[in-house]
Amino acid sequence: MLVESPPEQRADTAPAHPNRRALLRVLGLLLSAVILVLVALASIAIGAKDLSLQQVWHGLFEDSGTYGDAVVADRLSRTVLGALAGAALGLAGAVLQALTRNPLADPGLLGINAGASAAVVTAITFFGVTSLSGYVWFAFCGAAAVGALVWFLGGSRGATPVRLVLAGTAITAALFGYLQAIMILDEAALGRMRFWTVGSLSSANGSVIRQVLPFLLIGFVLALLLARPLNAMAMGDDTAKALGAHLNRTRGLAMLAATLLCGAATAACGPIAFVGLMVPHVVRSFTGPDLRWILPYAAVLSPVLLLGADVIGRVLARPAEVQVGIVTAIIGGPVFIYLVRRRRTAQL
Numbered sequence: 277m278l279v280e281s282p283p284e285q286r287a288d289t290a291p292a293h294p295n296r297r298a299l300l301r302v303l304g305l306l307l308s309a310v311i312l313v314l315v316a317l318a319s320i321a322i323g324a325k326d327l328s329l330q331q332v333w334h335g336l337f338e339d340s341g342t343y344g345d346a347v348v349a350d351r352l353s354r355t356v357l358g359a360l361a362g363a364a365l366g367l368a369g370a371v372l373q374a375l376t377r378n379p380l381a382d383p384g385l386l387g388i389n390a391g392a393s394a395a396v397v398t399a400i401t402f403f404g405v406t407s408l409s410g411y412v413w414f415a416f417c418g419a420a421a422v423g424a425l426v427w428f429l430g431g432s433r434g435a436t437p438v439r440l441v442l443a444g445t446a447i448t449a450a451l452f453g454y455l456q457a458i459m460i461l462d463e464a465a466l467g468r469m470r471f472w473t474v475g476s477l478s479s480a481n482g483s484v485i486r487q488v489l490p491f492l493l494i495g496f497v498l499a500l501l502l503a504r505p506l507n508a509m510a511m512g513d514d515t516a517k518a519l520g521a522h523l524n525r526t527r528g529l530a531m532l533a534a535t536l537l538c539g540a541a542t543a544a545c546g547p548i549a550f551v552g553l554m555v556p557h558v559v560r561s562f563t564g565p566d567l568r569w570i571l572p573y574a575a576v577l578s579p580v581l582l583l584g585a586d587v588i589g590r591v592l593a594r595p596a597e598v599q600v601g602i603v604t605a606i607i608g609g610p611v612f613i614y615l616v617r618r619r620r621t622a623q624l
Contacts, residue, residue: 301569304562308576312359312583319355319583320348324590324597350480357480358586358600359579361541362551364492366578367499368537369552370559370570374506375530376437379560382553383538386444386531390451391422392542393473397458400468408479411472412487412543419539422447427531440531475548475601477586488540495536496575502530503567510565548601550608551578557612581607 321332327344335348365383372381383389395418399405405414429443430436459466508521516523541548555578556570563569582600585607589598 301563305569305572305576308573308580312576312580315580315583315587316355316359319358319587320351322587322591323347323351324594353482353485354477354480354586355583357485357544358477358583360485360489360492361477361545361548362579362582363575364495364537364541365548365552365582366555366574367496367571368534368541369578370556370567370574371499371502371506371530371534371537372552373556374510374567375527375534376441377510378437378441379557380553381441382549383534383542384448384547384549386426386440386534387422387447387451388419388444388535388538389542389547390448390455391418391420392416392539393469393547394418394451394454395421396472397455397469401458401462406468408481408544409483409487412484415543416488416491416539419542420535422451423531423535423539427528440527472546474599475546475604476599477545477582478597478599480544484544488544491536491540495533495540498529498533499537500571502526502533503571506530506567507565510567546601548582548604550604550612551582554608554612555581 320336321327321329325347327335327347331344332348334342335345336352338345368383369381372383372385373379375381376385378385392415395414396411398418399411399414403414405411426440426443426447429447430440455469459469505516505521505526508516508519509523509526511519513523538552556574559570559573559577563573581604585603586600588607589600589603592598
């Protein structure tokens, strides 16, 4: 004969693991935000030029036009752009990994970075554009055009993850050939593109930030709103349909969000590798597959990586600097190889 436990006893003995996990995730997100603030402060205080803390404080709150104040103002713009671009690349990487169901996907997989680079080369070679503020619009339009072309070639309303990846890979290969041909034939374009394609925050200014900010904000909101439908799609198309998800609409909006985020970030900073690939992958290892947690964590921790790499690049080569795109590649390569090998070991 079975004896049922009293209701109060069952409630007392029920596991509280889900609530504890949610609390730990919230605390982890708050800790990540604190780390981001500290790294941002380090980005303002530390650089290729030595400034005392007093000079940094004076430049932030008592600007009087001195050399130190100008340096702090430049670092502040650089920090703001780095935070925005890092968050954009992290969110775009997480969205693309969910869209393609490929944990190794990154903003370059669908040809968006290649589209921006090809547009900048075209602007330099055929239109004589020489300023970063001029590059921004060409780069963004190139990224948007390639994003739309990938969506069309991938089947538009019938697009699937495999078709999108194949279309993006084909377009990237074609645009890479175009880039190489132009830069070989035009030495001026090669000289100007060489700096931009490495990826750098050194040319950050208020004008560039104002130009890309609306696109970044729209992309941020759109990416975060897609967390639930992308979660449903991760379980397969049939299950997603049963849960009420609109597959074509979700894929189209995910492509739009990734294009806005990657296009704006690449336009402002040049193509920066590994941020959109590595950070979502690392975040997924302790948040699990739920995009409602992956996206906020990626938006906070990606700027930590980008700004931290920028500070390292400024300190290593004083009084010059190493571009942030080089530093992220040097840091990201070995770390990512380690993560992949550890994951394989865990599966054996």
